[in-house]
Amino acid sequence: xxxxxxxxxxLRALRTSxxxxxxxxxxxxxxxxxxxxxxxxxxxxxxRIMLARQCGVxxxxxxxxxxxxxxxxxxxxxxxxxxxxxxxxxxxxxxxxFVVITLLQTSFTDPGILPRALPDEAADIEKQIDNxxxxxxxxxxxxxxxxxNNQVVKLKYCSTCKMFRPPRTSHCSLCDNCVERFDHxxxxxxxxxxxxxxxxxxAFIVSLSFLTSFIFGCVITHLxxxxxxxxxxxxxxxxxxxxxxxxxICFFSxxxxxxxxxxxxxxxxxxxxxxxxxxxxxxxxxxxESGNPYTxxxxxxxxxxxxxxxxxxxxxxxxxxxxxxxxxxxxxSDTELPHFMAKNDTNMCTQSTKELLESVAHSTMIxxxxxxxxxxxxxxxxxxxxxxxxxxxxxxxxSPSTGxxxxxxxxxxxxxxxxxxxxxAALHTHKTMLRVSxxxxxxxxxxxxxxxxxxxxxxxxx
Amino acid sequence: MALKxxxxxxxxxxxxxxxxxxxxxxxxxxxxxxxxxxxxxxRMDKQQFEETIQTLNNLYAEAEKLGGRSYLEGCLACLxxxxxxxxxxxxxxxxxKKIAKYIxxxxxxxxxxxxxxxxxxxxxxxxxxxxxxxxxxSIGSR
Numbered sequence: 001x002x003x004x005x006x007x008x009x010x011l012r013a014l015r016t017s018x019x020x021x022x023x024x025x026x027x028x029x030x031x032x033x034x035x036x037x038x039x040x041x042x043x044x045x046x047x048r049i050m051l052a053r054q055c056g057v058x059x060x061x062x063x064x065x066x067x068x069x070x071x072x073x074x075x076x077x078x079x080x081x082x083x084x085x086x087x088x089x090x091x092x093x094x095x096x097x098f099v100v101i102t103l104l105q106t107s108f109t110d111p112g113i114l115p116r117a118l119p120d121e122a123a124d125i126e127k128q129i130d131n132x133x134x135x136x137x138x139x140x141x142x143x144x145x146x147x148x149n150n151q152v153v154k155l156k157y158c159s160t161c162k163m164f165r166p167p168r169t170s171h172c173s174l175c176d177n178c179v180e181r182f183d184h185x186x187x188x189x190x191x192x193x194x195x196x197x198x199x200x201x202x203a204f205i206v207s208l209s210f211l212t213s214f215i216f217g218c219v220i221t222h223l224x225x226x227x228x229x230x231x232x233x234x235x236x237x238x239x240x241x242x243x244x245x246x247x248x249i250c251f252f253s254x255x256x257x258x259x260x261x262x263x264x265x266x267x268x269x270x271x272x273x274x275x276x277x278x279x280x281x282x283x284x285x286x287x288x289e290s291g292n293p294y295t296x297x298x299x300x301x302x303x304x305x306x307x308x309x310x311x312x313x314x315x316x317x318x319x320x321x322x323x324x325x326x327x328x329x330x331x332x333s334d335t336e337l338p339h340f341m342a343k344n345d346t347n348m349c350t351q352s353t354k355e356l357l358e359s360v361a362h363s364t365m366i367x368x369x370x371x372x373x374x375x376x377x378x379x380x381x382x383x384x385x386x387x388x389x390x391x392x393x394x395x396x397x398x399s400p401s402t403g404x405x406x407x408x409x410x411x412x413x414x415x416x417x418x419x420x421x422x423x424x425a426a427l428h429t430h431k432t433m434l435r436v437s438x439x440x441x442x443x444x445x446x447x448x449x450x451x452x453x454x455x456x457x458x459x460x461x462x
Numbered sequence: 463m464a465l466k467x468x469x470x471x472x473x474x475x476x477x478x479x480x481x482x483x484x485x486x487x488x489x490x491x492x493x494x495x496x497x498x499x500x501x502x503x504x505r506m507d508k509q510q511f512e513e514t515i516q517t518l519n520n521l522y523a524e525a526e527k528l529g530g531r532s533y534l535e536g537c538l539a540c541l542x543x544x545x546x547x548x549x550x551x552x553x554x555x556x557x558x559k560k561i562a563k564y565i566x567x568x569x570x571x572x573x574x575x576x577x578x579x580x581x582x583x584x585x586x587x588x589x590x591x592x593x594x595x596x597x598x599x600s601i602g603s604r
Contacts, residue, residue, distance in 0.1 A: 309532060310528070
């Protein structure tokens with residue numbers, strides 16, 4: 001079988017210093033997809049839990065909640081149970097649990113990340129854009145207009161993910177992912193808030209407002225009752241200094257959290273996202289024909305849809321296994337394959353084909369082998385950035401490290417949050433990726449868009 | 463028989479892929495365009511293709527249907543602080559399994575004999591329905 005293998009296989013065999021054949025797959029550890037995920041995310045528990053790489057002030061959020069609640073249960077509850085009712089710590093406990101669970105779910109859930117387009121797909125889209133005749137001398141910002149409920153909506157092309165973004169999808173520059181129904185990137189929970197975790201986020205802020213108000217009220221009651229019994233507020237404070245800490249924390253957070261809850265309740269009721277509200281996408285001042293095409297024109301329906309709608313599973317399949325990249329290709333048109341090929345290129349060109357065959361093979365329990373034959377109908381040109389035929393990329397194309405330059409070429413525009421009357425929320429920046437212009441075609445993006453993992457070495461094309 | 467055809471497919475060289483894009487005219491629900499791609503004109507029947515895509519669209523609509531059942535699921539989940547998702551399979555996931563089965567069936571019965579292969583859209587992030595066109599070389603009886 002080794003004689004049928006191409007030089008690229010030998011190179012990989014040399015580099016990895018293990019001889020692999022299709023029958024010897026067990027020698028290689030099969031990797032999961034999260035290990036090669038291109039976005040800026042962190043994965044724990046073998047892909048079960050994910051976070052943004054910049055987790056922001058999530059530890060601070062957790063610490064504040066735990067400290068405040070801890071002090072409450074330790075110092076205020078005994079007095080209040082004695083004076084009032086035993087239900088106070090019970091209610092506090094339930095609220096506290098609810099807050100912590102929803103916070104963790106908001107932080108650890110996939111917000112609705114769209115996996116990046118595979119090279120074949122990206123090439124197909126590029127071809128369609130080129131053929132449509134809409135591009136003139138300068139490459140325009142690539143947009144596509146569609147009609148949704150008789151409303152014109154512009155779909156923008158994402159040059160990182162190599163696809164036209166679905167409606168309401170936005171690219172988060174902090175996480176470097178396109179997120180469906182993108183709301184905002186929340187530093188307090190350390191994750192984007194999107195379609196899949198918006199309901200957790202809403203439950204979190206609502207329950208947190210209840211918890212904060214509850215603790216605030218209880219602590220004030222505690223201090224009041226105590227000061228009555230010891231004849232003086234100063235004495236009461238001296239006896240229970242922790243309560244002052246709680247009052248301070250709650251007082252400063254209550255404004256912003258209540259404001260945020262109110263704002264998001266408005267958004268839920270009108271089926272808007274923070275992103276759309278800030279950008280004024282559907283504001284009526286643009287003209288009467290502008291209106292939110294996604295609303296059901298009924299507050300109750302909107303609430304039900306946003307909060308209780310069906311829960312789509314994660315599209316990035318982070319615990320799925322990567323197709324093994326060691327199977328030798330069986331190609332007839334081998335003369336077109338170059339001798340040198342980046343390992344990533346091999347992965348890219350074979351991965352998509354193999355995935356198809358694997359998916360069929362798995363169901364029929366056949367061991368599939370890769371057939372990365374040259375797609376003859378796809379035009380291969382040096383201008384075409386993402387030819388599926390990455391295997392026929394000419395040696396003069398740039399090294400895969402320019403794959404990162406695409407990111408630097410973007411200019412993320414930070415949109416400060418316009419939450420009403422909340423100073424804490426002023427820190428709550430909503431980072432959206434507002435694309436100003438797409439990078440020119442001549443930026444020699446290599447097709448290596450999916451592999452950002454450092455362990456994927458490559459041989460530069462020379 | 464289907465096994466043999468698929469084995470043959472494996473050894474055929476891939477010629478091209480056709481991507482059926484999403485249709486967003488009804489909003490953000492998952493729906494694919496039923497327009498018959500030009501590359502498949504010589505390969506298969508337009509009616510058959512449209513039927514496949516339409517069935518897929520109907521299945522996705524069923525998954526995303528807003529009704530009593532999904533609201534009940536959502537409310538129950540909210541009351542349990544969403545921990546119920548850890549042990550229960552959602553309605554959406556159940557329908558996705560149905561879809562996977564349907565696609566496999568279609569591949570075995572209709573598309574593989576024509577040298578085509580449908581890829582489940584969930585493997586492409588619900589962006590496209592990918593149809594791989596295989597070179598008609600080794601398909602057939604041996």
